[in-house]
Amino acid sequence: MTEHGTKSVGATIVAWTVVLATIFPLLWMAITSIKPQQELFRMPPMFLPENVTLEHYRNLLENTPFLKYFGHSLVIATSTTLLVVVLGVFGAYSLVRFSYPGRERIALVVLSTYLLPSVVLVLPLYLMMVKVGVANTLLSLVIAYTTFSLPYALWLLRAFMASAPEDLEWAALVDGASRLGAFVDVVLPQALPGIISTAVFTFIVGWNEYFYALILVNSDSARPLTTGVMNMLITSFNIEWSLLMAASVMMSLPLIVIFVFLQSHLTRGFAASGVKG
Amino acid sequence: MAGISISKLCKAFGPVMAVKDLDLEIAEGEFVSLLGPSGCGKTTTLRMLAGLDFPTSGTISIAGRVVNDLPPGKRDIAMVFQSYALYPNMTVAENIGYPLRKRGVPRRERLAKVMDVARLLRLEALVDRKPRHLSGGQQQRVALGRALVREPQVFLLDEPLSNLDAKLRAHMRAELIELHRRIGKTMVYVTHDQLEAMTMSDRIAIMQGGMLQQLGTPADVYERPANVFVADFIGTPSMTLLEGTLHQKAGQWEVRIGSLMIPLPREHVAWTGASDALPVTLGVRAEDVCVGETGEPAAVKLVEPTGHENIVLLTLHGLVVTARLGADVRLRPGEAVRVAFRTPKLHVFDRAAGTRLNSDGPPRVAALRGLQSIA
Numbered sequence: 001m002t003e004h005g006t007k008s009v010g011a012t013i014v015a016w017t018v019v020l021a022t023i024f025p026l027l028w029m030a031i032t033s034i035k036p037q038q039e040l041f042r043m044p045p046m047f048l049p050e051n052v053t054l055e056h057y058r059n060l061l062e063n064t065p066f067l068k069y070f071g072h073s074l075v076i077a078t079s080t081t082l083l084v085v086v087l088g089v090f091g092a093y094s095l096v097r098f099s100y101p102g103r104e105r106i107a108l109v110v111l112s113t114y115l116l117p118s119v120v121l122v123l124p125l126y127l128m129m130v131k132v133g134v135a136n137t138l139l140s141l142v143i144a145y146t147t148f149s150l151p152y153a154l155w156l157l158r159a160f161m162a163s164a165p166e167d168l169e170w171a172a173l174v175d176g177a178s179r180l181g182a183f184v185d186v187v188l189p190q191a192l193p194g195i196i197s198t199a200v201f202t203f204i205v206g207w208n209e210y211f212y213a214l215i216l217v218n219s220d221s222a223r224p225l226t227t228g229v230m231n232m233l234i235t236s237f238n239i240e241w242s243l244l245m246a247a248s249v250m251m252s253l254p255l256i257v258i259f260v261f262l263q264s265h266l267t268r269g270f271a272a273s274g275v276k277g
Numbered sequence: 278m279a280g281i282s283i284s285k286l287c288k289a290f291g292p293v294m295a296v297k298d299l300d301l302e303i304a305e306g307e308f309v310s311l312l313g314p315s316g317c318g319k320t321t322t323l324r325m326l327a328g329l330d331f332p333t334s335g336t337i338s339i340a341g342r343v344v345n346d347l348p349p350g351k352r353d354i355a356m357v358f359q360s361y362a363l364y365p366n367m368t369v370a371e372n373i374g375y376p377l378r379k380r381g382v383p384r385r386e387r388l389a390k391v392m393d394v395a396r397l398l399r400l401e402a403l404v405d406r407k408p409r410h411l412s413g414g415q416q417q418r419v420a421l422g423r424a425l426v427r428e429p430q431v432f433l434l435d436e437p438l439s440n441l442d443a444k445l446r447a448h449m450r451a452e453l454i455e456l457h458r459r460i461g462k463t464m465v466y467v468t469h470d471q472l473e474a475m476t477m478s479d480r481i482a483i484m485q486g487g488m489l490q491q492l493g494t495p496a497d498v499y500e501r502p503a504n505v506f507v508a509d510f511i512g513t514p515s516m517t518l519l520e521g522t523l524h525q526k527a528g529q530w531e532v533r534i535g536s537l538m539i540p541l542p543r544e545h546v547a548w549t550g551a552s553d554a555l556p557v558t559l560g561v562r563a564e565d566v567c568v569g570e571t572g573e574p575a576a577v578k579l580v581e582p583t584g585h586e587n588i589v590l591l592t593l594h595g596l597v598v599t600a601r602l603g604a605d606v607r608l609r610p611g612e613a614v615r616v617a618f619r620t621p622k623l624h625v626f627d628r629a630a631g632t633r634l635n636s637d638g639p640p641r642v643a644a645l646r647g648l649q650s651i652a
Contacts, residue, residue, distance in 0.1 A: 165360060165362065167358045167359075167360045167362040168362050168364060168365075170324075170327075170329050170349075170356075170358070170362065171356070171358055171362035171364075171423075172364075172375070172379075173328075173329065173348070173349040173350060174327055174328075174329070174349040174350065174354065174355065174356045175350065175355075175375050175376040175379055175423065176350035176376055176379035176380050177350065177379050178348075178350075181379065185364070185375075186364055186366075189364075189365075189366035190365070190366070
């Protein structure tokens with residue numbers, strides 16, 4: 001075998017080792033969720049179940065408020081994503097295309113807010129939510145997640161807007177488009193990979209976030225999946241492993257589906273913006 | 278009438294005046310090039326014509342209608358950009374049809390017009406491709422197609438050939454000339470390439486520092502440059518410019534440059550603003566420098582063969598003069614020669630003002646006049 005061939009085989013082995021190590025917890029989670037209760041703690045542990053059961057899923061959907069929390073998370077993540085994408089697209093366009101005093105400084109301040117640890121913001125945000133009367137609601141989480149997703153979105157989309165040649169917009173204007181028409185017809189398609197990357201990033205934040213949800217919401221009427229699942233399945237005396245694994249699988253599904261469908265856009269988006277996913 | 282009238286047009290970017298007091302009349306169907314070096318204001322002028330920049334003052338009229346406050350889409354113009362500005366998310370057909378779509382032309386009619394234009398520009402086979410799958414020349418034709426499809430009154434072209442290689446550029450230049458002849462619409466063409474301007478234009482507007490330096494036919498600007506800038510800018514190789522003083526001797530004007538005395542034409546020329554001992558700049562085109570048996574002694578400094586001719590740098594009384602000689606004239610650096618100028622074709626400029634002094638054109642057939650040394 002040539003030196004190049006040996007290197008290639010070595011690289012493949014390393015890559016597969018990394019992939020398997022990364023994917024193992026996910027596989028273990030999925031397999032555990034379909035094992036009967038008596039097989040969960042068998043020693044030595046078995047990787048594949050002897051019997052397969054969907055009992056935990058049925059139990060989760062029928063006997064717990066899982067679907068309610070799922071709905072809350074869906075509303076929070078979707079609303080945050082829409083809000084961040086709309087504000088981010090127009091904000092980034094303004095930062096790139098219009099000239100006004102302090103434009104560059106605004107961009108820098110926006111980035112610096114992204115660098116702040118989120119724990120610094122949680123108390124002021126909580127006090128503000130209480131003051132305006134939205135504490136303990138889905139809206140409070142949408143606002144909170146928007147505050148730390150928007151700077152990232154602005155930064156990412158700004159790079160995309162800047163890379164769309166201005167000539168394209170001028171050409172559209174000469175061809176009879178309005179400013180908004182040129183934006184929709186020409187700029188948005190150029191920024192699509194960035195918009196998709198931003199949307200996915202924001203959705204993941206809204207879907208997975210735990211800390212703010214724990215502080216800002218303490219009632220079942222607005223509790224998302226992350227804190228809801230913890231609240232109902234993990235107590236000081238017991239952890240419902242089988243239900244927890246089934247819940248985790250169902251929580252991961254939307255994100256996996258999104259990744260599968262938008263993978264190429266995401267890769268392009270993050271590569272073009274120089275941002276690591 | 279779909280001509281263009283520009284009156285006292287100014288454009289300031291903060292303290293910088295990009296265009297100053299520009300007056301320009303372009304007749305219907307005329308092909309006018311705005312020519313000048315980078316930063317001369319030609320593209321700013323074109324953008325103001327297109328409505329992409331607003332004038333600081335002055336008026337722009339297209340087809341007799343003042344368009345200063347009209348948005349680009351309402352000016353009945355089309356523009357071809359240097360970068361072609363093809364919409365990368367649209368196919369060739371969608372790109373060409375975009376101006377029609379924005380004007381609400383029904384789909385069937387739109388498709389028919391797009392195919393007509395595609396046929397005209399030999400793009401029929403490419404209508405379903407995206408711009409990234411086209412060559413530079415094809416992209417250029419699509420950009421032209423997008424401009425042609427809605428039959429505007431005026432075409433604005435912003436250095437549309439500058440991204441093409443030399444061979445394709447020459448080909449597209451010929452296609453553009455043919456296209457203009459066929460459709461007969463008013464075209465304003467911005468370029469920094471004098472060859473493009475000279476070969477394609479009915480008239481050329483030469484700009485520098487935001488100001489119009491000269492407006493004239495290609496022959497005008499070459500044979501009768503209005504000032505030193507135009508004289509220096511137009512022509513390859515550049516005109517040789519020599520600084521001297523003007524003198525009158527027995528009714529005959531002459532220019533003295535150091536130890537060299539150059540008699541100026543007596544016939545056909547009116548000397549506006551000439552006075553004795555006036556500091557002047559003398560301009561000599563390379564083809565008006567003759568190397569032969571007569572004239573002043575000079576030495577060959579450098580020979581640049583181009584295949585069909587030789588560009589020769591000569592040292593004459595300590596001055597460097599450029600000559601254009603036939604490919605068959607074999608000279609070597611250091612060789613001693615004799616040099617004469619075609620006197621009727623000399624250009625004389627007031628050195629302080631930079632403006633041309635000989636206001637009439639030289640005769641087409643110029644006689645050779647020898648140079649003389651001042652004893």
